[in-house]
Amino acid sequence: MTETIHETFARLMTLDRDVLAIAWLSLRVSLTAVAIGLLLGIPLGAFLAVTRFRGRSALVGLLNAFMGLPPVIVGLVLYLVLSRSGPLGSLGLLFTPGAMVAAQAMLATPLVAALTRQVVADAEDHLGEQLRSLGLSAPRRAGVLVYDTRFSLVTTALAAFGRAISEIGAVLVVGGNIDGHTRTMTTAISLETQKGDLSLALALGIVLIALVVTVNAVAALLRGHAVRAYG
Amino acid sequence: MAGITLTDVVLVLNRTMILDRLSLAIPPAGITALVGPNGAGKSATLRVIDGLLVPARGSLTVPGTRRAFVFQKPALIRASAAANVALGLAALGLSRTERRARTGAALARVGLAHRANDPATRFSGGEQQRLALARAWAARPDLLLLDEPTANLDPGATDLVEALVAEMAAEGTKVVLVSHNLAQVARLAADVIVLARGRAVEHGPTRTTLLSPRTPEARAYLDGELPWSSLAAAS
Numbered sequence: 358m359t360e361t362i363h364e365t366f367a368r369l370m371t372l373d374r375d376v377l378a379i380a381w382l383s384l385r386v387s388l389t390a391v392a393i394g395l396l397l398g399i400p401l402g403a404f405l406a407v408t409r410f411r412g413r414s415a416l417v418g419l420l421n422a423f424m425g426l427p428p429v430i431v432g433l434v435l436y437l438v439l440s441r442s443g444p445l446g447s448l449g450l451l452f453t454p455g456a457m458v459a460a461q462a463m464l465a466t467p468l469v470a471a472l473t474r475q476v477v478a479d480a481e482d483h484l485g486e487q488l489r490s491l492g493l494s495a496p497r498r499a500g501v502l503v504y505d506t507r508f509s510l511v512t513t514a515l516a517a518f519g520r521a522i523s524e525i526g527a528v529l530v531v532g533g534n535i536d537g538h539t540r541t542m543t544t545a546i547s548l549e550t551q552k553g554d555l556s557l558a559l560a561l562g563i564v565l566i567a568l569v570v571t572v573n574a575v576a577a578l579l580r581g582h583a584v585r586a587y588g
Numbered sequence: 589m590a591g592i593t594l595t596d597v598v599l600v601l602n603r604t605m606i607l608d609r610l611s612l613a614i615p616p617a618g619i620t621a622l623v624g625p626n627g628a629g630k631s632a633t634l635r636v637i638d639g640l641l642v643p644a645r646g647s648l649t650v651p652g653t654r655r656a657f658v659f660q661k662p663a664l665i666r667a668s669a670a671a672n673v674a675l676g677l678a679a680l681g682l683s684r685t686e687r688r689a690r691t692g693a694a695l696a697r698v699g700l701a702h703r704a705n706d707p708a709t710r711f712s713g714g715e716q717q718r719l720a721l722a723r724a725w726a727a728r729p730d731l732l733l734l735d736e737p738t739a740n741l742d743p744g745a746t747d748l749v750e751a752l753v754a755e756m757a758a759e760g761t762k763v764v765l766v767s768h769n770l771a772q773v774a775r776l777a778a779d780v781i782v783l784a785r786g787r788a789v790e791h792g793p794t795r796t797t798l799l800s801p802r803t804p805e806a807r808a809y810l811d812g813e814l815p816w817s818s819l820a821a822a823s
Contacts, residue, residue, distance in 0.1 A: 484663045486640055490656075492680075587668075
């Protein structure tokens with residue numbers, strides 16, 4: 358145990374190019390997936406918060422349930438869609454970082470949409486009447502409420518990032534854990550643990566945690582600065 | 589502008605009768621106050637006039653093209669004071685130059701021009717309500733609906749808001765004011781409508797109605813609420 362910890366720190370001190378490449382790929386895939394999740398999830402969540410239509414409650418319930426989608430199931434469904442005989446097989450995305458981005462975006466989007474709906478609905482409770490009285494259309498009201506809740510939505514983005522970067526099931530199935538191509542932090546940690554290289558697995562784990570903490574710290578700093586400036 | 593009329597308006601919310609065949613004829617100019625006990629339907633009446641609530645039955649005539657609503661708690665977004673005023677102009681199809689000019693004029697009107705770029709959520713309660721009035725005024729409304737606009741304000745801030753409302757009414761904007769502050773009603777309103785249990789029980793000139801109510805419902809409400817001494821002193 359002590360020896361493993363010594364080796365772990367030794368490897369951290371001499372971070373090699375492979376570890377950095379894996380970390381960079383993980384970060385790139387997850388940040389891209391979160392960006393897609395925000396682009397799709399925020400408008401969807403805000404729309405559901407400001408509109409009333411038949412079946413809306415069922416849709417909200419479904420979205421809330423999808424926040425807990427098992428990543429490996431998402432991976433499996435996407436695998437079937439992207440496999441050579443699947444409907445999008447001709448794109449040749451399977452076992453590429455693109456497929457991993459798609460998988461993580463599928464996990465991030467419902468999470469972003471469900472949390473955005475809740476945050477925007479709370480804001481709608483005290484601003485909705487005023488915005489309707491000003492004659493603003495539903496899309497405009499949604500836009501104003503998203504702007505009003507932008508600082509809270511940073512937390513939503515961080516939750517989506519946490520879900521994306523920490524999952525393993527979906528990227529393993531659609532990425533294939535190919536060395537130098539689709540190996541991410543989580544798939545590498547799993548592989549190295551199985552191989553018995555615990556010091557490398559631990560070193561990767563520490564790098565992964567450092568990445569998550571850094572992204573959260575940067576977001577918290579930016580949020581704090583913005584809140585101080587705009588209330 | 590012709591007056592506002594409500595005829596046999598019925599409003600039911602969550603299976604509760606809020607307005608029970610309410611009929612009103614609000615004169616076209618000046619300030620009309622709606623008073624009555626909690627649950628009488630005052631705020632609901634304002635919302636029906638603004639179109640925020642749709643009655644189940646009855647008919648409604650609200651002349652004029654532009655309405656503005658100022659709520660008891662100013663509904664401001666987390667943005668600058670200027671952005672909050674400009675929000676009131678977003679649906680009017682104005683040019684950017686016109687929006688900017690009207691925003692500046694409205695802020696100057698309520699004495700907040702020097703704070704145009706400050707975050708609105710940092711303003712005091714009185715400043716926030718003045719900002720809400722600036723947003724309403726910027727749209728040049730024919731009809732201004734005020735739902736207890738000074739309920740949370742100190743006397744100084746109340747004076748400023750009352751002065752602005754009186755000025756807007758003097759310039760031709762019709763004002764319908766809901767207030768529990770009967771001294772304020774006496775200061776501002778030309779006529780008073782007393783609501784009770786979703787109906788208008790009395791409507792008349794302010795002084796007559798507040799000092800000599802004809803109906804038992806109006807008398808019961810005013811006996812509990814009217815600050816007789818201040819009203820007598822004001823006269």
